[in-house]
Amino acid sequence: MSGMQLWRTSLGLLFDRRARIGKPMFFRMSRPMDIDPSGQSIVDLPALAEIVRNTAGALHAAGVRAGDRVAVYKENHFDCLLIAAAVVRVGAIPVMLSGLLPPDTARPLLQRVEPSLLIGTRRLLEEQDSNGELVSAFAERTLCLDGDVPGALRLTDLLGGPVPEFVPRGDDELMMLTHTSGTTGVPKLIMYTPEKLQGQMARLECRKLPPLTFTRDDVAAMFLPYVHARAFTWIYSVLTLSPATTLLVSENDPEVVGPLLRQHRPTVIEALPIDFQRMVPLADENGGDAFAAVRMFIGNFDAMRWSVIRVFLNASKHRFPVWREGYGQSETGGMGMTMITRYRANKRRDENPGPRKVGRPMPGFVELKVVDPTTFRPVPTGQPGVxxxxxxxxxxxxxxEPERWREKAVGDWWNTGDIGLMTRTGALMLLDREVNHTPGGSCLEHEDVIVERLPRGHDVALLPVPDGPPVPVVAAPGGELDRERWRAAVRGVPELAEPVVIDFEDMPRTGTGKILRQELRRRHLEGAGSPGHGRWT
Incomplete structure (x- = not known):
């Protein structure tokens, strides 16, 4: 099997197959894995394959069988992905839940899934929800990875047994469940089959497209929620394209990741907006030497502020560094991509950002169109629509939840819930989420302008209301906003209400760093309605 066909391999056998073919690879982690008693922080492919096999043996000893649903609810780490591979190996279905979900959010997801086994860490398994219940109450059995929890199995007691035979699943059978970000309520659980996750999403990412993809000489650093579908398509691309070293980072604390990045000098970094934001001090420190070798920064999941993009591109000493911004959704995978150069990022100092250009659809893989939200008929070029x-x-x-699916599936087309417009050159520009959009404006665009003008360490969310100007919620250091700076920042921006000022750390966000705008409405607008209906969020 050639490297370019690795995407055909089941996740349950992926690490075994890759360990037998191709070139050696090394993975360095910011901390040891919760499922590896040896406590290694540097592993190669044979070691990863062995960990998956051993974990599969432990799951089989815990009673997991083909067709069972196994929920994974633990702190973020690359080993979430390895647990999922072990679950798939025994023919079961991994249900990947972020450890950042509070128990009150995890509970309805577990109730919906009714897992045969819940895998977690002691901290999360012992945390009670608002009803005083433990999440373990919603699973038949519980497996604790890092200690003793009453009534739970212990991983260390189950390791060392025989490795079960691989149990294949059909291309159209349910392979895995992951959840959406939950910006407007309880997250949805997305159903993936091997055909969708591997045959389409991962296959696209495994193509060699230098310099946009990994090369053998790259040192790739990854900051990801490893329970997200993005992590699974990413691991297929990494194992196919074989960068020499991969840095697996499970936190964004500059004190933790700084030494790792300075020692190994990554050439490619992918991270969430919230991760880049936390690492801004590293880009300033010692001339940004932690990022000196980076040729490509990759941003996904949400729009990144121009001021942050500029900091990192300027910290790179590479001759021509780029910022690769992806547009996609968990339900569809990648839908578009745009590249930002250092020149373009610095030029933004002197001009107001326009609507977010997210690039053109990928030929042969994706089609995009903009339609009227009422009639669903295509709108003219340059006119906003869904x-x-x-x-x-x-x-x-x-x-x-078939009814929630039917709200967004329009025949063969998928309603993204985004408001955007098409340019004459076929590029898509985003204005807002439908639930947060008012005709004639773009909250995302105005937020970019304001944040660009405010001192570093500020963020802004504009909340449109039906009967007045949008209400800005300003997250500022210490909850203190310089009113003179604010007035200068909003000069030329359409009328806004008086700002609501909160501490920067109090801005409510999802586990992937997206602002919870509906939560802001609940806290600060006393039930004021949204301009959109929100059916497509």
Whole structure:
């Protein structure tokens, strides 16, 4: 099997297959894995394959069998992905839940899934929800990875047994469940099959497209929620394209990641907006030497502020560093991509950012169109409307919520819930989420302008209301906003209400760093309605 066909391999056998073919690879972690008693922080492919096999043996000893649903609810780490591989190996279905979900959010997801086994760490397994219940109450059995929890199995007691035979699943059978970000309420559980996750999403990412993809000489640093579908398509691309060293980072604390980045000098970094934001001090420190060798920064999941993009591109000493911004959704995979150069980022100092350009659809993989939100008929070029996408990578449904799926599936097209417009050159520009959009404006664009003008360490969310100007919620250091700076920042911006000022750390966000705008409305607008109906969020 050639490297370019590795995407055909089941996740359950992926590390075994890759360990037998191709070139050696090394993975360095910011901390040891919770499922590896040896406590290694540097592993190669044979070691990863052995960890997956051993974990599969432990799951089998815990009673997991083909067709069972196994929930994973633990602190973020690369080993979440290895646990999922072990679950798939025994023919079961991993249900990946972020350890950042509070128990009150994890509870309805577990109730919906009814897992045969819940895998977690002691901190999360012993935390009670608002009803005083433990999440373990919603699973038949519980497995604790790092200690003793009453009534739970212990991983260390189950390791060392025989490795079960691989149990294959059909290309169209349910392979895995992951959840959406939950910006407007309880997250949805997305259903993936091997055909969708591997055959479409991962296959696209495994193509060699230098310099946009990994090369053998790269040192790739990854900051990811490892329970997200993005992590699974990413691991296929890494194992196919074989960068020499991969840095697996499970936190964004500059004190933790700084030494790792300075020692190994990554050439490619992918991270969430919240991760880049936390690492800004590292980009300033010692001339930004932690990022001196970076040729490409990759941003996903949400729009990044121009001021942050500029900091990192300027910290790179590479001759021509770029910022690769992806546009996609969990339900569809990647739908578009745009590249930002250092020149373009610095030019933004002297001009107001316009609507977010997210690039053109990928030829042969994705089609995009903009339609009227009422009639769903295409609108003229340059006119705003709802963005629809057609892609073979679209997932197969929301688990036990077909009505929520039907709200967004329009025949072969997918309603992204985004408001955007198409340019004459075929590029897509985003204005807002439908639930947060008012005709004639763009909250995202105005937020970019304001944040660009405020001192570093500020963020802004504009909340439109039906009967007045948008209400800005300003997250400022210490909850203190310089009013003179504020007035200068909003000069030329359409009328805004008086700002609501909160501490920067009090801005509510999802586990991937997206601002919870509906939560801001609940806290600060006393039930004021949204301009959009929000059916497509």
């Amino acid at each position: 963005v629809l996408a057609k892609t073979k990578a679209r997932c197969v449904g929301y688990y036990k």
